[in-house]
Amino acid sequence: MTTSEQTCTLSDRTCAPCSGGIPALNRDAASAHLAQLTSDWSLDADAKTLSRHFKFKGFAKATYLANLCAWLADQQGHHPDIRFGWGYVDVQLTTHEIDGLSENDFIWAAKLDQLVV
Numbered sequence: 001m002t003t004s005e006q007t008c009t010l011s012d013r014t015c016a017p018c019s020g021g022i023p024a025l026n027r028d029a030a031s032a033h034l035a036q037l038t039s040d041w042s043l044d045a046d047a048k049t050l051s052r053h054f055k056f057k058g059f060a061k062a063t064y065l066a067n068l069c070a071w072l073a074d075q076q077g078h079h080p081d082i083r084f085g086w087g088y089v090d091v092q093l094t095t096h097e098i099d100g101l102s103e104n105d106f107i108w109a110a111k112l113d114q115l116v117v
């Protein structure tokens, strides 16, 4: 494996279809992937969900971001749970097929980070 392959960043990758049958990332692996994202993301206590909370002034910007997430989800074939309302959007990622986190979740989060910079 060349160094360029080793340094392929999460946002350059694409989510792979997940039909189960792989182990969820353990806490250490999830934490190592978390370190590659912006500091706004956090893991839940079980290291099964990756979350980010966005704050906005008003409702229109919240709906724009919710729609951007919907577009990215369909583009990647990997779908977050999105909750939004006046002044906020909550994005939660987990890989349902394996009841935990996979690289798809971190690839997805890294791509969103690129879109909202």
Ligand SMILES: C[C@H](O)[C@H](O)[C@H]1CNC2=NC(N)=NC(=O)C2=N1
Binding pocket: 016, 017, 018, 019, 077, 078, 079, 080, 093, 094, 095, 096, 097, 098
């Ligand atoms: C075949 C396809 O990859 C699966 O149905 C996808 C669709 N989107 C998904 N999104 C999420 N968050 N978890 C999944 O397990 C999942 N599975």
